[in-house]
Amino acid sequence: MRTVPLYIVLFIATTFTAACSLTVDTELPALPAPCTEDGDCTTGPTCLDGFCATDGEGQDLSDTGAEPTTEDVRAASDADHAVQTDPVEDLPEPLDADLPLDAGDGGTTGTASQRWHAEAESNDVTASTGQPEADNYNLWSDGELRYTVTLPADGSYVVRARLWADQCCGELARAALHADDATLWSGDVAASRSDEAVVMEASVTLAAGEHQVAVAFLNDRFDRPTRTDRNLHVDWVEVEGPMP
Ligand SMILES: [Ca+2]
Numbered sequence: 001m002r003t004v005p006l007y008i009v010l011f012i013a014t015t016f017t018a019a020c021s022l023t024v025d026t027e028l029p030a031l032p033a034p035c036t037e038d039g040d041c042t043t044g045p046t047c048l049d050g051f052c053a054t055d056g057e058g059q060d061l062s063d064t065g066a067e068p069t070t071e072d073v074r075a076a077s078d079a080d081h082a083v084q085t086d087p088v089e090d091l092p093e094p095l096d097a098d099l100p101l102d103a104g105d106g107g108t109t110g111t112a113s114q115r116w117h118a119e120a121e122s123n124d125v126t127a128s129t130g131q132p133e134a135d136n137y138n139l140w141s142d143g144e145l146r147y148t149v150t151l152p153a154d155g156s157y158v159v160r161a162r163l164w165a166d167q168c169c170g171e172l173a174r175a176a177l178h179a180d181d182a183t184l185w186s187g188d189v190a191a192s193r194s195d196e197a198v199v200m201e202a203s204v205t206l207a208a209g210e211h212q213v214a215v216a217f218l219n220d221r222f223d224r225p226t227r228t229d230r231n232l233h234v235d236w237v238e239v240e241g242p243m244p
């Protein structure tokens, strides 16, 4: 038998001791015990791929021990992609369709009718001629008295003006009502005193937005020999609508 030199034995022993000292602080996981069937194992219930499973290994993913079903997979997927939604009962109450609409709210349907009124002698109007008097505006020559309104909705509106005239020369004063560039009415004004004044009115379809209505005096006349003058007096102007 061949003997091994002592220095080789010492070298091997020293190297082995050093190797052991290097690995002593490293806790390697215990290798599973080899097995051929479940009964061979004491560390776990099953023999997997030739090695004993440790506790917990080899167990099915579900608590029931059954393979996950298609429904389980789909449910898990759905949960991953689910969007948090409030329960139906937490949805806000729908708006009450019967709520009254405020006049002038800009709506195009269901807008309450309203009235815009201007005294002709006030600063709410402008005129191309004449002058304001105590309770009316005196259009003393051919010209217009204008009133600007901003309408909240498309619709049919009524334009009105209360008028009388200083009559002269065998012919009645003639006036007209305008909305923007359109003539809504024109005719004679037979009233000759404030307390006999007549209200002239006409309907017109207007779009929402700003419009100018006007009263026009059309046939001014001054008779120099008799010093009589034809003038149109305007008490007030108004617009009402949209009419139902
Ligand atoms: Ca005149």
Ligand SMILES: [Ca+2]
Binding pocket: 119, 120, 121, 135, 136, 137, 234, 235, 236
């Ligand atoms: Ca007036």
